[in-house]
Amino acid sequence: MKRNILIIGGGGVARVVAHKCAQNNAVLGDIHIASRTLAKCHAIIDSIHDKGSLQRPGTLQAHALDAMDIEATKFLIRATRSQIVINVGSPFLNMSVLTACIETGTAYLDTAIHEDPEKVCENPPWYGNYEWKRRQACKNARVTAVLGVGFDPGVVNAYARYAMDTYFDSVESIDIIDVNAGSHGRYFATNFDPEINFREFVSTAWSWENNAWKANAMFEHRKDWDMPVAGLSTTYLTGHDEIHSMSKNLGVPNIRFWMGFSEHYINVFTVLKNLGLLSQHSVRTARGQEIVPLEVVKAVLPDPASLAPAYSGKTCIGDLIKGRKDGLPQEVLIYNVCDHKTSFEEVGSQAISYTAGVPAVAAAMLIAEGTWDIGEMVNVEELDPKLFIALMNRMGLVTRVRSAQGDHIVDPQPDVIEASTDGKLLNYG
Template identity: 80%
Template sequence: MKRNVLIIGAGGVAHVAAHKCAQNNILLGDIHIASRTLAKCEAIIASIKEKGSKHGPGRLQAHALDALDIEATKTLIRETGSQIIINVGSPFLNMSVMTACIETGAAYLDTAIHEDPDKVCEPPPWYGNHEWKRRDDCKKAGVTALLGVGFDPGVVNAYGRFAVDTYFDQVDAIDIIDINAGSHGRYFATNFDPEINFREFTSTVWSWENNRWKSSKMFEHRQQWDMPVVGNHTTYLTGHDELHSMSKNLGVPNIRFWMGFGDHYINVFNVLNSLGLLSEKPVRTAEGDEIVPLKVVKAVLPDPASLAKGYTGKTCIGDLVKGTKNGIAQEVLIYNICDHEESYEEVGSQAISYTAGVPVVAAAMLIADGIWDVGHMVNVEELDPAPFIEQMNKMGLVTRVRDAKGDRVLEPQRELLMNAPVEELEDTATYEYFAHDQALLTKGQPSRQHDMR
């Protein structure tokens, strides 16, 4: 069992993660928050106290840290006695923080793939360029390193694994669909770090099609989806972190990522990009100053954390999975709906940060309990998704499933029982109970199972 958490980063996701750690600190122990800007860490602690999120005794402390300094990070890990490190700082920090964890024995979690500041959209698989090179080191040290355990990547990886294992004999395609149907009321803003946001879209779009990598341009391919609650939205094929591990680990020939964009966002993005203002390469001004255009754009745009108050609407993110079961074609949508206003009411954050911050804490709790403390490096889809989904259901991020049987809360054990062959079930009475319950659902009657809405 592991205790005491060090959160590295003080942005929107770190804000949510800190609140959720505080809500569960009876299990997790002391909570430490570290960033280059101490005041941001202290503001998160003030928010936790204001919301009354801390539920048990233990330290709640802020620290100044340059996480690129491996020795300083190791020292802080040891001084705080932290056995679980949640890295939700810039993706530029990943390899430095992971090294500190390997050398101190602390478990490592992050929510996004590592990025080299001088490179954009490296050749796939992206994890192979950086993180996977340290797999042997993690194994030798017995260190659990859980990669990409936000929502996407993270939860969508678990959805893919659960669908493959539960609903299909063969899966032909997984389409990951990310819709933000909310409104922040600003002329233009990004929902997370603008620098990281724009870097995703300024180069090659990589998708996994017919068991090989396919390249295309941003906004080249579009698709309409009619999603639960948020309705019909236009999305665009986009390169994304999770494709680079799911393509390796799930054995599915087609895995694509679709993100919703409005016309206004696309217009502004195209103007900025055409002017060279989204370049990560430095330029020299007439006065002789060297600047990075992308960092200038980041500096003038609203801080994503500032968008939370007054943000309305909902997000819908999920996996649409297609394949066959018993020779019959079928499709299953596993998804989550998150409300911006409800997120702000609970923890003072908008839904984009909420959907990334809750999963990493749910994973930390599974590591603390020993369930996911595997002692080596893994991506989310390599682990049993059931306890992860169950934990998030309890923490305010409820998973639903829509298929031919209807739309319902996804309760993993129930779904596993309902989709397992009868001969594999040891407890016939249990199977009959769930079979009867499913019959009620099919007829449109209320289930006897608890609906966690």
């Protein structure tokens, strides 16, 4: 058993992670939240108390931390006796936090791939540029590191693995589709850190086509999908983290990622990009000040966490998988629908943060009780997905499958997990 959680980050996803850890502290133990801005950690703790999220009385503590400082992070891990770190801070922190975990023998989880602030859209596979270089170090230290265990990446990786094992003899293509059919009521805002959000879309959109990497221009390829709840949804081919591990681990010749964008978003994005306001390189103002345009845009846009109270509508994210079963063509959509308003009422965050945060806690619980505590570095599709999906069903993210046979809930382990009526996990099998 591993116990005691250190959450690194103070944004919307960290809030979800903290609430879900609190709801399951009988399994996870003490909960510590660390960020450069201590007030954000205290606000999350206040929210947990206000909503009565603690499953049982326990430690819930805030800490100030610059997670780029490896020694400071190691000190905090040891001081809090944390055996699992959930890193939901900026992707710029990943390698520093991972290093601290390896050097303290602590399990590591994150929800997005590492990024170098000086580089945008590096050559694929992205995991090969940073994280995978530390695989042997994790193995030597017997440290479990589960990479990209949010929703996308994360749950969509598990969906692909589960669908391939359950519904197919062979798979020809996986199209990951992410649609936000919600509204926050602002003129323009991003649903998570604007700096990270825009960096995803200013360069090459990599896809995996015919067992090779293909470079595409952003917004070059458009496709409309008939999605559950969201209906007919316009999406664009986009580069994304999960393609860079799934292409290596699943043996599928075609893997693509499609994200929904409104015309308004594309128009604003295009203007900002064409004006040079999305550049991460500093410029000198007429007053002689050095500024980074992208940081200025981030400063004037709404804080993504501030969108949650007014957010309405739903998200729909899933994998459309095509292949063959028993010699016949087979098509399956395995997906989740999440409601913005319901997410806010439960944990004070909107659905996009909710879908990223819940899987990380489910993974932490699987590490805590030993199922996923494997002592090496993996991506989610390398792990058995059944208990992961079953846990999320009881934690607020229900998985469904739509196929020629109809649309129904997927529950791979109905008899293994016992849960109370409010969805807080009581025990395993």
